[in-house]
Amino acid sequence: MEIRKGIAVSPGIAIARPMLIDSKDYRIPRRSILPSQRSREIVRLRKAFATALTELEQIEAAQNIEESKIRDIFAVHMRFLRDRSFRRRISDMVNNELVTAEYAVSAILREIASHFAGIDDSYISERAADIYDIEKRLLTHLLGKRQEELDHLREEVVILARDLTPTQTAGFNKSFVIGFATEKGGRTSHTAIVARSLGIPAVVALGDLSSEVSADSVVIVDGNRGVVVIDPDEETLRQYNQYARQMTQFISKLNELRDLPAETRDGIDVQLLGNIEFPNEAEMVIAKGGQGIGLYRTEFLYLYGGQEPTEEDHYNAYAEAVRSVGKRPVVIRSMDLGADKLPHSGWRPNEANPVLGLRSIRYCLQDLPLFKTQLRAILRASVLGDVRVMFPLITNLQELRQAKMILRDVMEDLDEYAVPYNAHMPVGIMIETPSSALTAGLLANESDFFSIGTNDLIQYTLAVDRANEHVSTLFSAAEPAILRLIRNVVQDAFKAGIGLSICGEVASDPEFIMLLLGMGVRTLSLAPPMIPEVKKIIRSVTIEECNELSRKVATMDSPRQIKNYLRDAATRILPETF
Amino acid sequence: MTKPICETEVEVRNPEGLHMRPAMQFVDLANSFESDITVSNRHDTVDAKSIMQMTMLAATFGTRLKIRAVGTDAREAVDALRDLFDRFAPESLPKTGEKEGH
Incomplete structure (x- = not known):
């Protein structure tokens, strides 16, 4: 059992499995390959593109994307992934400079992103964020990490993250996210505002969390006292379950004042x-x-x-x-x-x-x-x-x-x-x-x-x-x-x-x-x-x-x-x- | 036998420039033709079939672009792309006023 004290920013108690969101940047070291490894890297690259495309097609087909603008964003991402001259730029780098597929992806996409960001037009400069998103998606596959998609949630979770951006919080499937715990942030950071408006408990400024949590951990977010408990012992869990019940009763009593x-x-x-x-x-x-x-x-x-x-x-x-x-x-x-x-x-x-x-x-x-x-x-x-x-x-x-x-x-x-x-x-x-x-x-x-x-x-x-x-x-x-x-x-x-x-x-x-x-x-x-x-x-x-x-x-x-x-x-x- | 070449000039007339949806429509349409198609502004020439290159062109409101197609369906391609540009122009709804630079 690990108890962490942070800042309580939205009241309530949530007890659930954690969903860890990695918002840290992937940093890809430049690694050289031998000329004989070229074709292997190109195949990896092709596979990563194919998987990323399939993934986006699934997201697009999912029923829960009502916002046409979000659909547009994914549609743009798919066009980038299919873009031949874009793909060629990456494979050329692997072939000519003899670097790994992940390094080429990261280097080329960052170059494109910074080019976009420098253009004096807000529409184009904001496309930089899309490029980073595509980079992340490709790297997830190349590095073999399973990215848990928030919109594929099927059970209640509490979100654990370094910090949440407004775009991330807006994209959550709200019926399954029942609490937030973030490593950074303050009383009025965006996580706090969104949590309060959704009426779900949140605790921020908790320091490093990711090293304490595994996929089958149980996490308690206590938004009243600003405490997060990771893997509680039986007694703590019992107390919190009781406390959560009392809170629910208190809230329903308050609602009678409506x-x-x-x-x-x-x-x-x-x-x-x-x-x-x-x-x-x-x-x-x-x-x-x-x-x-x-x-x-x-x-x-x-x-x-x-x-x-x-x-x-x-x-x-x-x-x-x-x-x-x-x-x-x-x-x-x-x-x-x-x-x-x-x-x-x-x-x-x-x-x-x-x-x-x-x-x-x-x-x-x-x-x-x-x-x-x-x-x-x-x-x-x-x-x-x-x-x-x-x-x-x-x-x-x-x-x-x-x-x-x-x-x-x-x-x-x-x-x-x-x-x-x-x-x-x-x-x-x-x-x-x-x-x-x-x-x-x-x-x-x-x-x-x-x-x-x-x-x-x-x-x-x-x-x-x-x-x-x-x-x-x-x-x-x-x-x-x-x-x-x-x-x-x-x-x-x-x-x-x-x-x-x-x-x-x-x-x-x-x-x-x-x-x-x-x-x-x-x-x-x-x-x-x-x-x-x-x-x-x-x-x-x-x-x-x-x-x-x-x-x-x-x-x-x-x-x-x-x-x-x-x-x-x-x-x-x-x-x-x- | 030399391949047919066809060219035209268009102007970006939607206030937001060639932004997300129009850019996608343009690239999708360009990809439906056999011909090699390029788009140029005063500085660069890019591949009309590449969303990356088209975005880099930074075709904002008022930009004049040259569309050039080389291939068997060059004429059809250029005509279709020009028509698409015409359709991008805002309808005759009241406008918010022109971009006043910032």
Whole structure:
């Protein structure tokens, strides 16, 4: 039995066999062959291509690929594998330079990938990721390793990986993946966000796992305590099975709250909204008792296919989400990609500091066709319900004005073609940089609402890379600096009379709910599975208690002290969770 | 007897350039002919039957390309490929505006 402590990022208990995902790069040493071995290597090469093709044909034939863009990606891969001049380049290298088949594959594909990555066209530069994928597939066969295909899962597994990319997590067969454990990552890495939105337990930053696990191991992922147990002894397994049963009962009890209002004991209404990434999650928000979508992250539209989403791709996704929630609000955030969230390095490869680089709204303001395509779709969807648009990473008034000007341009375009849209669609911004938090008073004059994105706000304010396990413990919402900024934004929004919500991780952290209410927050947007629990907390407190707690916290000077104080208060309210 | 040679010029008129699906359609169509077919921009000439080479050509919006076929079905090949390019042009739907460089 091996017990590992990591960071708990999504609650719940999962007990299952592990599925190890090797996301490490294969490194192929240059090995020479004798001239007499040429034909043997060429045969190996041919076999690897044939097997890879058969594999792709099977994937293509499988019923579970509904996304046409994913099908397109595999179709491109198959064309590469059949491409004669591509195959000739590899076999020529084996013949002329007398190297192994795997070395030739790796060398040629990397050369092609880096060539693609260097082309100043996002479509082509992103093809580099496809080439790496093809490389991996061929090498898997050449090296004789059995690659377990995630889409061929037939039994429940917990995924063990170094770190998961958004594309990987999007590709999982969700009915069989019941937990995540990763070696790297932090509280707000993509694995964490996806796990929470799927409602499955996850623990990250566990250090080396792969050496501890074999194919017939049993793994327990304890997303409540941040623990992963590999090959538990009988007693531990028994305890965990019991614990898991209790959790299930607790959750079903919480679900009984669904139709009750999120109202404090002294009658103050709080609005609970859901954060979603995929349109079909909108249903889950409603099922869990959410009153709308407070944050619709649209990045998956860009990450799913190998190409830019079309206006119709956008529109169909938004329309589906809006239809699921009826008249309730849907806040669509414009593209927030760049830096850490990019799955392929090919896009903007030459940024020394991508987190401070061309990302999010900055990228949109420079790639107007991409930005306008999304805005057009949002505007077209605005007549279907209560749609609102939100711009991420705004740092100053100038950017907000530019973004709004482009929105007006798009409205004029639509006018020209008599396409209907809501001319009064509310326009809000994410407050997620220290500069926007400090100038919230100015920004409030020209925004209809604010949504505080605590993840980035913490990262930029505390200068902590949230995915770096060496410093991730410094990443804390309980830092006085963060709390002061939040307080400032809430007050400025209140003074200007505009809407305010919190959509970052703290909005779903049971320990923070009372503090946020005490600071004056009345709208929270959170991962759908967390809605019942947060509602339970809200229904158990009075605003007076929350105000008192907030005043106390304002006098404290260390995150540890604040965190302990908040935890004590929350434990008194909802002992089952802690 | 010399093989027939046929040539034409086309322009990439879909905003995303010769991206995934169009590139596949083009290569698939080229592969259905006997003739040797090449595509050139101002700098390079590549094999129209190779998805790798076609991708490397980086045929973005507005690129002018020369298609050249050598072989018994050269004329049919060039005609079919040019027709395909015509079909790539966006329909008369309202456009988002032209690529404004970034």
